[in-house]
Amino acid sequence: MNELQPVALExxxxxxxLVVANGRVYASNRRAFLERDVAVVGDRIAAxxxxxxxxxxxxxxxxxASDRVVLPGLVDAHxxxxxxxxxxRAAPSMLAGGTTSIVTETSGLGLLFGARGVExxxxxxxxxxxxxxxxxxxxxxxDTFEPxxxxxxxxxxxxxxxxxxxxxxxxxxxxxxxVDRESPVERLYERAxxxxxxxxxxxxxxxxxxxxxFATVVDNDHxxxxxxxxxxxxxxxxxxxxxxxxxxxxxxALAEAVPDVDRGSVSLSTDGVxxxxxxxGVGMADVVRRAIEAGVPERDAIDAATRNPAEHFGLEGRxxxxxxxxxxxLVVDDLESMAIETVVADGEVVVTDGSPDVEPRTDPYxxxxxxxxxxxxxxxxxxxxxxxAPDGVVRAMEVGQGLVTTETTAEPAVLESDERDGTAATDAxxxxxxxxxxxxxxxxxxxxxxxxxxxxxxxxxxxxxxGAVATSAVWETPGLATVAADTADAVVAAERxxxxxxxxxxxxxxxxxxxxxxxxxxxxxxxPVEDVVADLEALETALSACGVDIEDPLxxxxxxxxxxxxxxxxxxxxxxxxxxxxxxxxEPTADSNA
Numbered sequence: 001m002n003e004l005q006p007v008a009l010e011x012x013x014x015x016x017x018l019v020v021a022n023g024r025v026y027a028s029n030r031r032a033f034l035e036r037d038v039a040v041v042g043d044r045i046a047a048x049x050x051x052x053x054x055x056x057x058x059x060x061x062x063x064x065a066s067d068r069v070v071l072p073g074l075v076d077a078h079x080x081x082x083x084x085x086x087x088x089r090a091a092p093s094m095l096a097g098g099t100t101s102i103v104t105e106t107s108g109l110g111l112l113f114g115a116r117g118v119e120x121x122x123x124x125x126x127x128x129x130x131x132x133x134x135x136x137x138x139x140x141x142x143d144t145f146e147p148x149x150x151x152x153x154x155x156x157x158x159x160x161x162x163x164x165x166x167x168x169x170x171x172x173x174x175x176x177x178x179v180d181r182e183s184p185v186e187r188l189y190e191r192a193x194x195x196x197x198x199x200x201x202x203x204x205x206x207x208x209x210x211x212x213x214f215a216t217v218v219d220n221d222h223x224x225x226x227x228x229x230x231x232x233x234x235x236x237x238x239x240x241x242x243x244x245x246x247x248x249x250x251x252x253a254l255a256e257a258v259p260d261v262d263r264g265s266v267s268l269s270t271d272g273v274x275x276x277x278x279x280x281g282v283g284m285a286d287v288v289r290r291a292i293e294a295g296v297p298e299r300d301a302i303d304a305a306t307r308n309p310a311e312h313f314g315l316e317g318r319x320x321x322x323x324x325x326x327x328x329x330l331v332v333d334d335l336e337s338m339a340i341e342t343v344v345a346d347g348e349v350v351v352t353d354g355s356p357d358v359e360p361r362t363d364p365y366x367x368x369x370x371x372x373x374x375x376x377x378x379x380x381x382x383x384x385x386x387x388x389a390p391d392g393v394v395r396a397m398e399v400g401q402g403l404v405t406t407e408t409t410a411e412p413a414v415l416e417s418d419e420r421d422g423t424a425a426t427d428a429x430x431x432x433x434x435x436x437x438x439x440x441x442x443x444x445x446x447x448x449x450x451x452x453x454x455x456x457x458x459x460x461x462x463x464x465x466x467g468a469v470a471t472s473a474v475w476e477t478p479g480l481a482t483v484a485a486d487t488a489d490a491v492v493a494a495e496r497x498x499x500x501x502x503x504x505x506x507x508x509x510x511x512x513x514x515x516x517x518x519x520x521x522x523x524x525x526x527x528p529v530e531d532v533v534a535d536l537e538a539l540e541t542a543l544s545a546c547g548v549d550i551e552d553p554l555x556x557x558x559x560x561x562x563x564x565x566x567x568x569x570x571x572x573x574x575x576x577x578x579x580x581x582x583x584x585x586x587e588p589t590a591d592s593n594a
Contacts, residue, residue, distance in 0.1 A: 015057030016056065020331065071330040073319075080107045083523045090360075101130065101328065106137050124365070136169070139476055145573070146573055176578055200219070234261040268301070292338075370521075388430070390587070395585070432485050440482070443480070445477075445478065461550075465485055469557055514541070
């Protein structure tokens with residue numbers, strides 16, 4: 001007899017460790033709300049009796065859910081919990097937002113260190129009250145624009161990790177890397193399929209025959225932004241992951257498409273919650289509320305945030321209220337508000353009266369993952385040679401909506417050597433002309449393990465009139481990016497980020513005016529979330545004082561490298577012509593070889 005049975009049998013003297021009493025319990029396996037109690041022993045649900053009074057003892061914790069709804073703990077089917085702020089610091093806020101389990105990319109340490117970074121993330125998240133499942137970063141084996149970083153030894157290390165508890169698959173792959181081309185990443189996928197691992201897709205802009213081909217590679221995708229895109233993914237057997245988080249809200253499209261798709265093949269996610277939203281309580285409860293508000297039937301919305309992602313990713317024992325399942329429970333006032341009263345994670349009460357009872361883990365990370373920036377900040381790195389565009393007109397990126405940067409042309413300033421803050425300069429070079437809204441955009445490979453490379457392109461539409469901004473928290477590549485109206489300030493900002501071990505800095509007039517340390521993998525802050533929010537607000541205020549008035553100015557800089565959005569992007573070797581899958585240079589008439 002297991003330890004749950006005496007309580008389930010209501011044997012004399014058997015007592016539960018925890019009872020959630022008098023609530024309307026969503027019995028997932030019946031898709032029904034039942035007037036039941038929930039009796040918990042250890043970290044598991046023992047029974048759903050009509051009245052658990054007989055198993056309540058003097059040491060039993062009792063949560064009164066009268067007039068409230070009891071749900072399974074909510075699962076975020078796709079997030080990036082290891083960037084901006086460490087998952088240890090964010091965990092209490094996640095719980096307060098109703099999130100008890102996450103499936104997260106290893107976008108920070110995994111992207112930088114590969115298998116070693118994933119191992120560190122597994123170790124750091126092992127004891128979190130938010131159960132953390134990881135996916136492996138396939139970018140190690142991508143060679144679309146630059147050589148793949150992973151070799152055979154790295155491949156085998158990744159395959160070994162697929163057998164580890166809480167590693168549930170391979171992380172998101174941009175479709176342009178694998179559709180209609182031979183890619184080294186396919187070696188990883190072949191091995192992943194042998195283990196039954198899930199493969200995450202990133203299909204922004206993928207449709208028609210390309211989507212059909214993409215469906216032969218990936219198992220799920222969170223990039224459909226309209227109802228037709230959702231229907232098309234479902235038609236080709238792709239598990240649809242709807243999202244509502246800090247970057248996007250695609251719930252209205254999901255609500256429109258839900259009647260036409262298999263309800264069991266839809267999950268919900270945040271795709272990342274940034275620190276300010278974490279502090280404001282944004283989490284999976286908010287996503288479920290938003291889905292119901294948009295017209296998704298209540299049971300379908302709950303399942304999409306519980307049993308569906310648990311089944312899709314193989315999260316055994318998660319996502320249901322049933323005997324034998326993990327005791328992850330949510331007590332909410334009602335389904336309309338999804339206002340959280342109590343959260344139970346693995347049998348422990350972790351949120352009471354809507355506030356977390358747990359403290360963030362604060363023990364420091366090892367130096368091996370906080371000393372990760374190696375860059376040369378010579379001033380010429382933040383300018384471009386005249387010979388790259390002999391006619392004086394350069395190819396440039398233009399800030400668009402969201403994460404999009406479209407291609408345009410610009411006429412940069414020509415800076416003589418005495419106008420630049422650098423001792424190595426002898427010849428005139430292209431630089432920013434903020435009066436004409438032309439800024440330099442530089443990406444330096446910051447990984448100490450790779451060759452020193454950098455490329456300076458140009459950016460319009462950002463609005464910076466003076467100064468510069470730098471960050472190491474760029475997406476999908478270990479780089480350090482700057483956007484500058486003044487090359488001397490680009491040097492100051494980049495040097496400050498390197499000094500911090502990673503993060504953000506804004507410089508103006510030769511001085512740093514705002515910064516944020518993010519030393520963990522140079523992508524995540526290890527500080528109280530509220531402090532991170534204050535620093536981010538200071539950075540945005542500083543950029544506003546420098547003339548920037550666009551929405552999410554820091555995110556714009558971070559995503560200049562993000563080829564997951566198929567437009568013109570930045571690499572350390574040149575511009576990425578994403579749809580053309582080639583590197584191109586500054587000369588607008590040239591179409592190959594930066």
